[in-house]
């Protein structure tokens with residue numbers, strides 16, 4: 001279990017008292033007399049992890065163009081082009097800066113992920129698809145962040161016999177335990193879009209699925225990355241209470 005080595009403290013559900021404290025200080029700040037004009041009251045700050053990926057890039061573009069978003073914090077391991085409204089801390093996901101002020105946001109969107117082939121081993125895959133998202137969620141939750149939206153996968157199931165689906169299911173399960181007031185889990189099938197990286201197996205499957213779309217049940221059809229990004233952003237901004245698991249055909 002690698003997670004405890006990433007987190008500065010034990011992974012545990014966030015105590016409600018800490019959350020309430022952080023939230024009320026945010027409200028107080030908003031009502032404090034200001035010399036500079038405040039952004040509209042409903043403008044949100046978002047933390048996005050995975051901003052360099054296929055879905056993450058689309059979330060970033062949409063969020064930066066959205067007038068409801070005041071600021072996007074996108075920690076990455078390689079720098080993003082600088083843009084207005086974007087804060088881009090360079091981080092090592094194995095040693096996330098627990099004390100950074102930017103964990104305190106209105107919502108987190110997580111599009112982190114890798115493949116077992118790219119990661120090189122099952123433990124290395126689990127680190128990126130389970131431990132990193134959980135570390136990010138825990139640190140944001142400790143700062144009172146009330147909203148989390150995750151890209152998981154069709155078939156995610158903590159009891160699955162398939163390692164990939166079991167890992168995705170365990171990530172969902174462990175995220176639920178952090179008690180975010182608003183949690184969205186998207187479970188897309190194949191993700192379509194212009195991927196810079198070559199993934200021949202995935203490209204072949206995508207071609208097969210796009211030619212035979214009409215034969216394929218709706219749950220397993222290709223979902224464009226832009227649509228997933230749109231749903232993540234919409235749900236993160238709506239911050240509806242409770243847990244939503246959105247299956248592929250409903251994204």
Ligand SMILES: NC(=O)c1ccc[n+]([C@@H]2O[C@H](COP(=O)([O-])OP(=O)(O)OC[C@H]3O[C@@H](n4cnc5c(N)ncnc54)[C@H](OP(=O)(O)O)[C@@H]3O)[C@@H](O)[C@H]2O)c1
Nearest residue numbers: 050051052053054055111112113114151152153189190191
């Ligand atoms: N591809 C599909 O058809 C499919 C289907 C269902 C679900 N999903 C899931 O959907 C999510 C988003 O998919 P995607 O295609 O947008 O992913 P992607 O293009 O591969 O992007 C993955 C993101 O995770 C980051 N990442 C990967 N390894 C990392 C590491 N060791 N340390 C720090 N960051 C790391 C990447 O950063 P770098 O740019 O720095 O590498 C990138 O920002 C993933 O969780 C994936 O498992 C994918």
